[in-house]
Amino acid sequence: DQQVKQNSPSLSVQEGRISILNCDYTNSMFDYFLWYKKYPAEGPTFLISISSIKDKNEDGRFTVFLNKSAKHLSLHIVPSQPGDSAVYFCAAQPTSGTYKYIFGTGTRLKVLA
Amino acid sequence: EAGVTQFPSHSVIEKGQTVTLRCDPISGHDNLYWYRRVMGKEIKFLLHFVKESKQDESGMPNNRFLAERTGGTYSTLKVQPAELEDSGVYFCASSRGLLNEKLFFGSGTQLSVL
Numbered sequence: 001d002q003q004v005k006q007n008s009p010s011l012s013v014q015e016g017r018i019s020i021l022n023c024d025y026t027n028s029m030f031d032y033f034l035w036y037k038k039y040p041a042e043g044p045t046f047l048i049s050i051s052s053i054k055d056k057n058e059d060g061r062f063t064v065f066l067n068k069s070a071k072h073l074s075l076h077i078v079p080s081q082p083g084d085s086a087v088y089f090c091a092a093q094p095t096s097g098t099y100k101y102i103f104g105t106g107t108r109l110k111v112l113a
Numbered sequence: 114e115a116g117v118t119q120f121p122s123h124s125v126i127e128k129g130q131t132v133t134l135r136c137d138p139i140s141g142h143d144n145l146y147w148y149r150r151v152m153g154k155e156i157k158f159l160l161h162f163v164k165e166s167k168q169d170e171s172g173m174p175n176n177r178f179l180a181e182r183t184g185g186t187y188s189t190l191k192v193q194p195a196e197l198e199d200s201g202v203y204f205c206a207s208s209r210g211l212l213n214e215k216l217f218f219g220s221g222t223q224l225s226v227l
Contacts, residue, residue: 002155009153032213043117043204043218044156051213089156091216098169099211100146103156 003027004092006104014112019077021107023090026071030092030102035064035075038087038106047088048075080111115139119205119219127227131193134222136205138187144168144208145188146216147180151201159203162188163211174199195226 005024013019021035031052036044050057050064050073057064063076077084087106093099118137126132138145147159159178160170164185173180177196182188192199202223206216 004155034215036218041220043206043220045218046215049213049215091156093212095212098161098171099144100158100161100169100172101216102158103148105153105155 002105003030004090004102004104006088006090006107008107009105010108010110012110012112013080015082016079019075019080019084019109019111021075021077021088021090021109023073023075023104024071025073025092025102027092027094027102028071029094029096031095032093033064033066033073034091034093034101035062036089036091036103037084038089044089077109080109082111082113085109085111117205117207117217117219119203119222121222122220123223123225125225125227126195128197129194131191132195132224134190134192134203134205134224136188136190136219138205138207139209139217142207142209142217143185144211144214145182146206146208147188147190148204148206149201150204150221156204159190192224195224197226200224200226 034049035047038044091103145162158172161168162182202221204221206218208214
């Protein structure tokens with residue numbers, strides 16, 4: 001049972017344009033959401049996070065939007081750069097009980113020069 | 114500040130053999146997590162330590178997997194005996210606090226069971 005879903009396995013975007021990566025979740029107990037970027041042969045690195053009390057968080061070129069009613073979050077990258085080409089994972093942590101972070105399957109972003 | 118380090122980076126073993134993976138978390142991080150990723154799939158939770166105690170081991174596949182964190186510092190994950198389906202990349206991650214904290218990941222151990 002996949003509680004965090006990234007339905008697009010891959011995405012190609014032209015350099016300078018906006019990249020939008022999507023993530024859906026099923027567990028209403030999730031309270032904290034994160035995006036990670038992963039290059040080949042490396043571990044995931046933290047990008048940006050958002051708490052469920054907010055609907056938007058921005059950090060430079062990266063913005064995460066949270067729609068709690070739709071159980072949906074998205075990561076916007078503007079403008080996209082070739083160095084952004086990587087696999088992006090969204091993750092979620094529940095408020096109580098277990099504190100484990102649940103990850104999605106990832107979306108491979110390719111930014112074309 | 115040193116990051117999360119994992120050893121070895123690669124391991125190739127035959128079915129039935131034993132392998133031990135090691136993780137050194139960031140100093141001062143009480144929370145240590147093990148995850149596994151099989152090609153193209155999600156980064157799947159295995160277990161979570163708070164200091165030396167197992168907080169949650171609900172993701173451990175079966176009793177062939179044994180994780181320890183003696184003294185609340187580094188952790189080991191032993192697979193004995195290894196099976197073909199155990200192949201994948203094993204990631205370790207750590208965090209200082211329990212809630213609303215970002216995880217810091219190591220580079221992973223690529224395990225191939227032949």
